[in-house]
Amino acid sequence: MITLAADVGGTFTDLVLVDARTGLILVDKVPTGKRGSAEGIVPGIRRIAERAGCRVSDIGLFVHGFTVATNAFLMRAGARAVLVTTEGFGDVLDIGSQMRPKTYALIQQKPKPVIPRELVFEVRERTDAFGGIVERLMHEEVKRVVAGVTEAKPEAVAISLVFSFLNPAHEAILAEALRAALPGVPVYCAHEVNPQLEEWPRASTTAMAAYVGPVVTRYVDQLEGLLAGMGFHGALQLMRSDGGVATTRATRENPAHMLTSGLAGGVTAAVDLCRRIGVADAITLDVGGTSADLAAITGGVSRTRMSRVIDGQPVRLPTIDVETISNGGGSIAWVDQGGALKVGPLSAGAVPGPACYGQGGMKPTVTDAAVVLGWLAPEDYLGGEVTISPELAHEAVMRDIAEPLGISAEAAAFGIIRVANAMLVQSIRALCVERGIDVRPFSLVAFGGAGPLYGGMIARDLGMREVVVPRHPGVFAAEGLLAADIRHMAQAPFRAPVAKLSPSRLQAVLQNLKDAMTQELEADGVPPARRSFRMLGDFRYIGQFHEILCEIPDKLRLGYDAHEVAAIFHAQHAAQYGHADHKAAVEIVNLRVEATGKLDTPDHGAGAMPASRLAEPVRKRKAVMAQDAAAALVPIYERSALGAGQIVQGPAILVQRDSTTVIFEGQVAEASASGVVRIREFRP
């Protein structure tokens, strides 16, 4: 079968095509094009199919990671959605947590909720903390609210009532009435989207589903149409925020799971790569144009988090645990009023881009610094498809950094890299301390266009074991799409002390969730033999409010043992927080079921390296490879020419179409048979 993956980024869309019959692997990059439209990938698909010598109709599976939902959310360009909530709570989205976004700023703004106050409707009703009805929802009230909502002409509706996760009756009545009055308008209920305690994050999550739902649906419709137009009649799958994939059917039903689709591919790819090369613990570093994404892989698995705050709005849906910082190749360097060199948070983005692109960008960026240092050169950059000008890079670095600081352009350029590097190191340290990780025995998987540029420097500063540079670092995230399985996740509120809960009720709730997930897999066409389920719970010490997601093994589900269940939680708590109180009472707050439909992962790594051949440098060029060093001739190797087992001693630069890898003095790089390059400190 021929499988195609396309991962949309802010600047470029990355494509990977794998032909399982011949072992052919092709990668490509095309400009992403207009925001929110699927049209940008059409020429990319045509081109890669042409290069592969096949027709689009030969492609059996197309897996797609996209940023439409994220962008609609961040740009506040989503659907016209309304929120219906309990009387007295109409300001729930505007108040939020009441924390000001910046603790140390007088003049600032709060991030805008996705649904403005004038589109929030209050409804007279109330449920209590035990699920009992305090104030019944009256028929007249339903009519009044439906009339108001209808008049607002919404594209989507979110309903989130107080304590609806304990008793969904009123939400169900409202949903039915609204669906009848607004045919074709999706209605999202909080008790289905996020049945969980706390009115603000639940309302926010439901509002977000309504806000991005129509946008995602439109995009999927358009994409299906475009693909059909090209003769594609294989399966289309879409990357979810949690690293699984979804069929178009499941996507339309639950578009909120696509919110951070574009972030998941890289981590999924890294997990797959680590498995193949036998690495258990790694930090992933994906440096793109505007941002760097960081994630931890421990024991061979990435972490999932059940909530995150995006642009001030809490979203309680499973996502891969990735931290994003605004530090990428396009980040702008500047000198502050005290004479300190700063990098970011402003980025030159795709337009105008770094100064060296010659598209009107005047500010020096990290990319420009790499050009000044000779790490990036016109002859190699993106296979020569984008022309870059070392003169323009030099000029910008000189004017904005070197002159104000009274240093040479090379020292300024190296300074930019050092500061960007120091910021990434700082972020990785914070990420690791927070998760109880000692980073030193970890591998750094460096990818994205710019990750391999300074991965070696970061690993050195952090004392990490090695840097792993994947075969195609620039399109690595797209490879992750090929490694993903179909995923569904559902949750139900279940609050009970572990020591005193009813095992039969626990089993019943989990069984209900599992049945619902089985139906989903059935609808996706996943055969029973390929289905697997994990039972999970949000656990915490009674009286505390930070929960830990723990797996409930099948044997404990069927033969419940309170002591063993608590022990699982204590162990996790100790791992995450450094201590556990074995005498303290533990409770479950929510139950969850994760369903997976196993897909075949095309093996795109094996046999990739030509065996036993020693590549010579294709050329040498002048580059600055260390702080305060003068430019010297550095060997340049064509990455794809390296033979399995070949060792390249730093300083050296490996070039390839989609990325550039820098090996510093004192480091050695080994091209392994599996297709990756591993960089370590040289210890004679």
Add this chain to the structure above:
Amino acid sequence: MKIDSVSRDVFQHEAVSVAEEMSVALRRSAFSAIIWDMIDYACGLLDVSGSTIAQAPTIPAQLGIMPTAFRHMIRHIPLEDWHEGDVIICNDPYLGCTHTPDIVLFSPVHFEGKLIAITSTVAHHIDVGGYVPGTESATALEIFAEGLRIPPLKLMSKGVLNETFWKIFARNVRDPKASLGDINAQVAACRTGERRLKELAAKYGADGFKAHVAAVFDYSEAFVRSALRGVAAQQARAEILIEDEATSDDPMRLVVNVTVDAQGLAIDFTGSSAQRPNGLNNPFASTISMTHYAVKVVFTPDLPQNEGCNRPVRIIIPEGTILNPKEPAAVSVRHLTQQAVADVVLKALSQIAPEASTAGCQISFPTFVIGGFDRREKMLAQNGGDAPYFVVTDIIGGGMGASPTQDGISAVDTHGGNCAILSAEVMETTAPVRVIATRIIEGSGGKGRHKGGDAIEREYEMLASGLVISGYTQQTHPETAPWGLEGGEPGGLASVHLVRRNGLEETLGSKFVAVPLEQGERLKLHAAGGAGWGKAGS
């Protein structure tokens, strides 16, 4: 040793990173919600003279209090007695700490046999004893009513725990498990800092480390001095009033004179009210920290905090005033006055740097604690007939002042704290208290060309009888309202009301202690709005 500017900048990232790692380590292993959710703690690194090298940006109320405390510590325990593995503990407001619940720890960092730096953590503990749960009481007469006062002593000596102290402490606080757990979290953070500072020292060498610290201080000082250049005025005076209403109806006055000259910024609180026989006095360290906060948000909001930032700033606080009380004045509810310190300094700075200033913000943050037995029928049924004891607390946000360029933001906590509002569902799940409504009151911010931010009003219904409530607010009178600028109107007033079952509404004062409440009665909290900037319609 000459340090090039890029090396200095890289070093500063590394130093701030150490403080941040300490901060994460502390929060991660803490037991209490006050650390988890309210981020009421601080972590920092000091050099051997007690100057702050870096501090993680957590709660402003604890910004830069470590040097003040450190200088007292070394008078009691000379530095030559600080050994590897030691941890020094103190919480005495009269020895450079803030109020008794804020426990301060220091640990020395040795490299190649020499003391090179100090790590420090401060954490707010939910209770350190005293005559009310939570230790804080506006009506405390003296510090002796404010729980256990810890003099500078070694919590750990060369890595060995002081068991005697540990036992005395555990016997004197209401929730020893949480408190001891949180102290352990503070120790863990100190240890994280020690380990990472040693790595830094190994990278730069002891002398190199010192030289980089000096370069960072010089840079920060240069930054602040450059920010002080070109201010609109060289001198400003401001005063504000805040309610006492704990022991007197006479309001308290805060006065500040600010001068900008070649030496920098001089901030003088002479003229402020004499100390009061209640818990509203603001200890010296807290006046210092909120002054630094005010200077920072106006001149250098994005600059990492260190000694260099403070060098151009001189602060004069006469002893015996509410801003530098003499022993044994009580100080436990100093947060109200502490907010006022930020407010009055910002009011003076608004004349000096008007572009970077806002009109007066709410500093009212109405707060209450309700406790009692949860006798809801369903709770009794769930709990086998026993009514569980509960304590629940909430804080309501108001409006920030408008600026020359935009409206003030609505519904936020301000200045010294940044606390979340309690979820209505969490409250009703854990206590017989139902939130009836949480609204942003339109128009509660002052009118102006740019409007002040609007305030929150929250209404609660009691679902059981025999409950007791205590709490406080301020900015409840026209003379204490948030102040407008350039013709902008003052922010709306804060208030606390009780609605009895017969529908009669009672106004509670700005300080209320142990008021009984019955089932069906309602409590209404209303925060102050931010003030406006410029004449409305201009």
